[in-house]
Amino acid sequence: xxxxxLYISKITLYRLCLYARELRRLVAEGEQIVSSEHLARACxxxxxxxxxxxxxxxxxxxxxxxxxxxxxxxxxxxxxGLSRExxxxxxxxxxxxxxxxxxxxxNHSLYxxxxxxxxxxxxxxxxxxxxxxxxxxxxxxxxxxHQVELAVITTPAEAAQEVAEELIQAGIKxxxxxxxxxxxxxxxxxxxxxxxSLFLDMLASQTGR
Amino acid sequence: xxxxxLYISKITLYRLCLYARELRRLVAEGEQIVSSEHLARACxxxxxxxxxxxxxxxxxxxxxxxxxxxxxxxxxxxxxGLSRExxxxxxxxxxxxxxxxxxxxxNHSLYxxxxxxxxxxxxxxxxxxxxxxxxxxxxxxxxxxHQVELAVITTPAEAAQEVAEELIQAGIKxxxxxxxxxxxxxxxxxxxxxxxSLFLDMLASQTGR
DNA sequence: TACTGTGAAATATTTCACAGCA
DNA sequence: TGCTGTGAAATATTTCACAGTA
Numbered sequence: 001x002x003x004x005x006l007y008i009s010k011i012t013l014y015r016l017c018l019y020a021r022e023l024r025r026l027v028a029e030g031e032q033i034v035s036s037e038h039l040a041r042a043c044x045x046x047x048x049x050x051x052x053x054x055x056x057x058x059x060x061x062x063x064x065x066x067x068x069x070x071x072x073x074x075x076x077x078x079x080x081g082l083s084r085e086x087x088x089x090x091x092x093x094x095x096x097x098x099x100x101x102x103x104x105x106x107n108h109s110l111y112x113x114x115x116x117x118x119x120x121x122x123x124x125x126x127x128x129x130x131x132x133x134x135x136x137x138x139x140x141x142x143x144x145x146h147q148v149e150l151a152v153i154t155t156p157a158e159a160a161q162e163v164a165e166e167l168i169q170a171g172i173k174x175x176x177x178x179x180x181x182x183x184x185x186x187x188x189x190x191x192x193x194x195x196x197s198l199f200l201d202m203l204a205s206q207t208g209r
Numbered sequence: 210x211x212x213x214x215l216y217i218s219k220i221t222l223y224r225l226c227l228y229a230r231e232l233r234r235l236v237a238e239g240e241q242i243v244s245s246e247h248l249a250r251a252c253x254x255x256x257x258x259x260x261x262x263x264x265x266x267x268x269x270x271x272x273x274x275x276x277x278x279x280x281x282x283x284x285x286x287x288x289x290g291l292s293r294e295x296x297x298x299x300x301x302x303x304x305x306x307x308x309x310x311x312x313x314x315x316n317h318s319l320y321x322x323x324x325x326x327x328x329x330x331x332x333x334x335x336x337x338x339x340x341x342x343x344x345x346x347x348x349x350x351x352x353x354x355h356q357v358e359l360a361v362i363t364t365p366a367e368a369a370q371e372v373a374e375e376l377i378q379a380g381i382k383x384x385x386x387x388x389x390x391x392x393x394x395x396x397x398x399x400x401x402x403x404x405x406s407l408f409l410d411m412l413a414s415q416t417g418r
Numbered sequence: 419t420a421c422t423g424t425g426a427a428a429t430a431t432t433t434c435a436c437a438g439c440a
Numbered sequence: 441t442g443c444t445g446t447g448a449a450a451t452a453t454t455t456c457a458c459a460g461t462a
Contacts, residue, residue: 008414009430009431010411011430011431012431013411013414013415014407014411016414017407017410017411017414018391018407020410021389021404021406021407021410022391025390035442035443035444036443036444037443041393042391043391044391044393046432046433048432048433048434048435049431049432049433051444051445051446052431052432052433052445052446054444054445055444055445055446059444059445060444061443061444061445062439062440062443062444063438063439063440063442063443063444063445064438064439064440064441064442064443064444065440065442065443065444066442066443066444067444080410080413080414081413081414081417082410082413082414086409086413086417088409094312095308095311095312096308096309096312098308099304099305099307099308099309099311099312100305100308100405102304102308103303103304103305103308108405108406108409110409110410110413111406111409111413149413149416149417150409150412150413150416173416173417174412174413174415174416175412176405176408176409176412180230181234182227182231182251182252182253184250184253190411190412190415190416192408192411192412194403194405194408195230196309196317196385196403197230197317197320198223198226198227198230199385199401199403200295200297200317200319200320200359200385201226201229201230201289201291201319202219202222202223202226202399202401203359203383203384203385203399203401204289204290204291204295204319204320204358204359204383205217205222205225205226205289205290205291206222206383206399207358207359207382207383207399208290208358208382218452218453220452220453221453244420244421244422245421245422246421255454255455257454257455257456257457258453258454258455260422260423260424261423261424261453261454261455263422263423264422264423264424268422268423269422270421270422270423271421271422271461271462272420272421272422272423272460272461272462273419273420273421273422273460273461273462274420274421274422274462275420275421275422276422
């Protein structure tokens, strides 16, 4: 079967990843079959939405029965391209950055930090959870050498844009950005923004006055 | 002027918070005036989108000129209800949780952690960045007593649902959820999910194979 | 003269409701 | 019978293009 690269909108992509997460849990629990209704409830979406999302890529279900959990997860991982390991780097080993390095466990098996970078001399050479901290100056070289694809930016806002540009120069294709700033980057570079203050603003706004 | 509570979709809300963030930066830089085009570029959206978003709430701009930075920020903060301080709690003082507590600086002035909770006895009574860690059993009581509105959940996935329900019992209205699980909660409770693995899955999916 | 504000059009996303199959 | 898969309808969101004004 040919797996042509169909267009997936960001919002659909998010849901597909959500389904995959839930399916992994179901596999771990030994479930064999799941209906769109059950999966929908577990993911906080509508059953029709799930069926639409999935049917776009093929016929994965059994009418009158549901979806076979393992099969569907396999299909989703094929669609999403989540089968091989990716190399990551982290830039900015402050409190948040080092917490993320330490926090990284076996549960994130597909993503492996191969290096971290910081500009403060006193941090260089330290090892956090098996990840070595290198000086900022070596970033481009190491990213390039290790064919790193994804980067996590946990620098202050002021440094983030410059860091991002340098990472892209070195071949990075996707960035998880914790800095509270909108990065100005080429269209083909993927960015996910995680600004905790922004999330709190949204919550605060929705919850009172 | 009466500030009626207009409906704001989640995606619009996100952008409004983004605009506010950028406007704060512009204020800090001493900018007086900003056009929809400039603000749009800085936020990564289209100029028409900005004008539509803002015009929904009133006439804040000057034709032929642009928007007055400080005024617009003031209006936005009124619309979003971001003028008063909110009390937060954090549940689950693991690596990520304690990093968030430590990471919390003066830049998040509107949000103040008033307590943290953990179920592991060895952590109880510690103080992280001026925030005391209490036993899980006291969570409901303290949240209720301090009229806490928002909570950050950094527990393992298995504990998150139960914690969330207990928080809601105690009066919490919004949750920032770092646990990799979809919480099943009443509709009137606001939740923002931050699953780092999920973000990486999205990035990986978009960037290769 | 440059902007904003805004209807109308275009596009994207979600839901409905039911045909069809295991 | 109890599901999935799916066109068609409904809804939501974004963009266009230009009138209007400081």
